[in-house]
Structures are given as structure tokens and as C-alpha cells.
Amino acid sequence: MFSFTNNQIKYTLEIPSYPANLFVDHYVYMEGESLRQGERLFPNNKTEMFFNLGGKVGGKGPIDKAPDMVRTMISGVRRSWFDFFPPINFRMIGLRFTLFGFYQLFKIPANQFTDNNFPAEDVWGAEIRIILERLHEANSCDEMFIILDDWIVKRVAGCSLSEMIVWQKMERMLSSPDVSVSELMDSHMGYSHKHSIQLFKDQSGLGPKDIQKIIRFDNALKGISHRPIQNWSAFAMSAGYADQSHLIRDFKGFTGYTPGEYLQIKPHEYHFYEVMAEEV
Secondary structure, three states: OEEEEEOOEEEEEEOOOOOHHHOEEEEEEEEEEOOOOOEEEOOOOOOEEEEEOOOOEEEEOOOOOOOOEOOEEEEOOOOOOEEEEOOOEEEEEEEEEOOOHHHHHHOOOHHHOOOOEEOHHHHHOHHHHHHHHHHHHOOOHHHHHHHHHHHHHHHHOOOOHHHHHHHHHHHHHHOOOOOOHHHHHHHHOOOOHHHHHHHHHHHHOOOHHHHHHHHHHHHHHHHHHHOOOOOHHHHHHHOOOOOHHHHHHHHHHHHOOOHHHHHHHOOHHHHHHHHHHHHO
16 A cells, blocks of 8 residues: 655555456545646546545546536546546545456446446445445545455456456557557457457457557656657657657547647646556
8 A cells, every 4th residue: 555645635545465456456545625626637448436435526528528426436448538626625435447357347348438437326226335335434544445345355256267367468468569459359369350359348448459549648658757758759659659740649639738738737647647657
């Protein structure tokens, strides 16, 4: 477990142990007094779930307009940025699944949630309401993490770990810029190409090429955030882009900013993932 404070919000992260870590990337607790300014969240390739323990939270983006989050929310994978509006008194706990973890735990096609947000209570009903009540009654962040982890571990008991390990290997392979999507689908899925793509979308929320694009953007974003760029053309090619204009086009579509605008504004929201990457 580790913590950091950003924009007056304290973030505490917990990485689950095996085998829950095959399905859940991390748990996160957020608490503080918000400045009431919008937080721009960039695309992610992993489904998330949040329990709101404070005031009403709003949000909107270029693809969807999310409803105000009063209690619980499932946030699917996103192909574009999303503006998040926290209340003054902000208190929330949640979890980010691994790429295929959400589907493997709940057997609900992840692409039903892509580019959108839904109340988790609409999906699981009383089960989620009970967890939310227990989270409200918890006396500490540690207790809340235990509540979420217990819920996930019980779900994991009904899953095939050997199957999940195969999907986890697929997730790692997608992170390699040298991997051909066509080759990966045809040689590792064991089905026709068309069926493999549909199965991938059901389990991850997006097709493999979209996932690769988000991973490439995410790696480029980390590179831009960690060091000054002296030669943008060379950086673009090293990040897996055809040229500088390709990088700018993708970056603007994913964030609403050009790389230069991002460096001037330096949205602090991404700091969360920078810290996590350094600590894990």
C-alpha cells in the first residue's frame, strides 16, 4: 500500500495478492477537499468500478455524457478523454480491473460498457448495495480494501485460473510494439480471425488494434511526462508512431490537447498513474 497527495486529494493504492491480481490491477481510495475544477482523465484500456462515499460527482466527454454519480459506477474502457467533476468533499473507493479481468470475474461482455458509465447497482442490484453499506460502515481505508478484496476473492473462486493466465499472457503480448495483431489473433486464439476479434471485444471492451493504440499512447504519455523531448520526430518513431504528425493526431484525439499543449497545461490527473508505475 502507498499514498500520495495531488490537488488536495489524497490517493491510497493497494495492489491485490495472487490470484486476485490476475483480475484486479489495483484498489484505490481517494479523499480530500476538491478545488471543484474539472479533472481530465485520459483514455484507459481497463474497466473500472467506483463506490461514491461523498457528494455527487459529475462528468462528461466528447463521446458520452455520463450521469451524475450518486452512489456507484461502472466505467468501461474509453477511447477518448473524460472530464470528471468532484464535489468539494470528495471521498471515493474503487478498483481497476486487468484487461480481461472484468469479463472473467462477471461473465458480462465488457463491450457493453465501452465509452460509457453505468450505475453498478443497475448491474448487480442488492449485491452492490450491501458492499456499499459495508464500505460506509468501515472505520479505515484498510478495512475498505479488505471488503473489496474479499468480494473479489469470492468471485475468483468460481473462475478458471489457468484460463485467466492465458488471457494475462495475451495482455502482456499486446504491450509489445513488435506484436502483429493478425498474427496474435490467428496463432493464439484458436478460432477463425473474425470470431477471435469478437471474442476479444467481448472480454476486453475494444478490439485488439484499439487496445494497442491506447497502450502506445499511454507509453508515449509517460515518456513525455518523465523527460524533456529534444527531437519530436525521433521521439514519435521511438514510441511506435509513423511520424510526428501521427503522434500529434492520436494525442489530440485521445486527450483534446496537442503534445505541446499538454506540456504547458500538464494535467495533474495523469500523476496518479505516473506514481503507480514508479511504485509497483
